[in-house]
Amino acid sequence: MKPAPFAYHRPASLDHAVRLLAELAPQDGRVLAGGQSLVPMMAFRLARPAHLIDITTVAALDELAVRNGKLCIGARVRHADFHRPAAEGPLGVLLSSVVRHIAHYPIRSRGTFCGSLAHADPAAEWCAVAATLDAELVAVSTGGERIIAARDFFRGAMETALGPEELLGEARLPLLSNDTCFGFAEFSRRAGDYALAMALAVLHLEDGVIAAPRIGIGGVEAAPRRVAVAEEILQGEVPSPEVFQAAAAAAAAAIEPLEDPQTDAQYRRELTHAMVYRALMRACPPRGTQR
Amino acid sequence: MSGPVDVTLSINGRDYPLRLEPRRILLDAIREECGLTGTHMGCEHGVCGACTVLLDGQPVRACLIFAVQAQGATIRTIEGLATGDALHPMQRAFIAHHGVQCGFCTPGFLMLAVGVLEHEPDISDDELREVLSSNLCRCTGYQNIVAAVRAAIAELRGGTV
Numbered sequence: 001m002k003p004a005p006f007a008y009h010r011p012a013s014l015d016h017a018v019r020l021l022a023e024l025a026p027q028d029g030r031v032l033a034g035g036q037s038l039v040p041m042m043a044f045r046l047a048r049p050a051h052l053i054d055i056t057t058v059a060a061l062d063e064l065a066v067r068n069g070k071l072c073i074g075a076r077v078r079h080a081d082f083h084r085p086a087a088e089g090p091l092g093v094l095l096s097s098v099v100r101h102i103a104h105y106p107i108r109s110r111g112t113f114c115g116s117l118a119h120a121d122p123a124a125e126w127c128a129v130a131a132t133l134d135a136e137l138v139a140v141s142t143g144g145e146r147i148i149a150a151r152d153f154f155r156g157a158m159e160t161a162l163g164p165e166e167l168l169g170e171a172r173l174p175l176l177s178n179d180t181c182f183g184f185a186e187f188s189r190r191a192g193d194y195a196l197a198m199a200l201a202v203l204h205l206e207d208g209v210i211a212a213p214r215i216g217i218g219g220v221e222a223a224p225r226r227v228a229v230a231e232e233i234l235q236g237e238v239p240s241p242e243v244f245q246a247a248a249a250a251a252a253a254a255i256e257p258l259e260d261p262q263t264d265a266q267y268r269r270e271l272t273h274a275m276v277y278r279a280l281m282r283a284c285p286p287r288g289t290q291r
Numbered sequence: 292m293s294g295p296v297d298v299t300l301s302i303n304g305r306d307y308p309l310r311l312e313p314r315r316i317l318l319d320a321i322r323e324e325c326g327l328t329g330t331h332m333g334c335e336h337g338v339c340g341a342c343t344v345l346l347d348g349q350p351v352r353a354c355l356i357f358a359v360q361a362q363g364a365t366i367r368t369i370e371g372l373a374t375g376d377a378l379h380p381m382q383r384a385f386i387a388h389h390g391v392q393c394g395f396c397t398p399g400f401l402m403l404a405v406g407v408l409e410h411e412p413d414i415s416d417d418e419l420r421e422v423l424s425s426n427l428c429r430c431t432g433y434q435n436i437v438a439a440v441r442a443a444i445a446e447l448r449g450g451t452v
Contacts, residue, residue: 001335002314002316002319003316004314005293006293006313007293007313008293008296008357008359035357036352039316039337039354039355039356039357040336040337040355042314043335043336044336050293052313054360056360080349104340104424104426105350105403105407105425106340106343106349106350106351106352106406106425107337107355107425109349109350109351110346110349110351110355191424
């Protein structure tokens with residue numbers, strides 16, 4: 001199927017891009033980054049933007065660097081840029097292990113980190129990472145910049161706090177201290193397919209007990225989020241399969257699962273339980289168990 | 292504003308000056324405007340990988356890029372793989388290991404494998420299988436494709452090319 005006609009705009013700078021967006025957003029103008037979600041939607045005519053503003057021509061959006069303890073990811077940074085650790089310490093390793101779950105290699109060489117967040121598919125791995133780590137999202141418009149916390153950014157399936165005249169210029173992820181443990185687990189029916197459930201566990205141990213745990217889920221509700229009830233169960237406990245099972249059960253009970261013809265709510269609940277448990281076991285294999 | 296625009300595509304070392312609508316996907320421009328029909332059209336929405344080409348050396352789905360976006364990029368298609376009559380080692384390996392049956396997916400698999408190996412020559416077996424899961428083949432059952440790519444890797448590493 002062929003996309004509907006549109007006008008193509010190639011801004012020379014970020015300033016130019018936001019001016020074009022301010023002018024064209026009321027005329028159904030949209031930002032085009034890697035295009036790996038938008039172009040298929042256009043092929044199916046689920047999206048028919050009248051104008052596309054191609055921000056992959058803006059070299060200033062290339063930044064992938066650590067500033068003030070945060071990894072700053074510009075809007076032109078591709079998924080494939082995370083195949084090798086993009087930052088020192090656990091954060092770089094975390095991102096490089098999660099990126100392998102995103103679609104397939106040729107999609108990853110084109111799609112962008114920020115594009116994935118702005119698209120906000122419920123099953124997007126980067127959205128789950130951003131929610132779990134409390135990323136800061138930098139919205140840019142002709143009015144300047146505003147920083148949106150991840151918990152306020154994801155509003156629902158393909159719905160974010162970005163205004164029509166705002167583009168996501170940068171995402172900032174806090175670096176993780178060297179003693180941070182993490183585990184990621186995802187279930188999809190085929191390699192590279194949309195995930196039915198995923199979980200990211202991030203924690204560290206202080207004197208043998210779990211401190212500052214983060215449990216994030218994706219693909220199971222309309223938007224990714226941290227699950228506070230699961231985190232509360234883990235806080236201060238000695239890691240054990242029993243504690244991890246209790247946290248996973250609490251997460252599964254706390255969600256309002258998405259449903260589709262192949263996947264009912266109960267199945268997604270059970271998958272959520274399994275993914276949270278696996279993520280915790282990978283993050284912090286209790287003594288006497290295999291990683 | 293959505294009328295035709297001028298674009299020059301650089302494919303296999305040759306420039307193709309074109310005038311086309313912005314909505315024209317790179318795949319259609321390669322096949323229909325440039326006449327290079329070795330790149331195949333399968334699903335047209337990024338799932339099957341039959342249209343994989345190299346864009347600035349990276350394997351990409353030509354159905355998920357507008358031709359206007361490829362202005363200034365270096366594109367390589369299946370027609371650019373052989374040198375004269377001498378097939379690329381990956382092509383020879385696909386023949387030797389029976390990685391081809393109907394052949395519809397073959398150009399996409401070849402460009403995928405060549406592109407990935409140029410970036411990751413030391414790719415592990417697990418990573419290779421993950422990469423090859425990018426594209427669909429309905430004939431071979433994949434095992435012979437994996438065997439062919441492994442054989443080509445061994446040949447390329449051995450420096451016998």
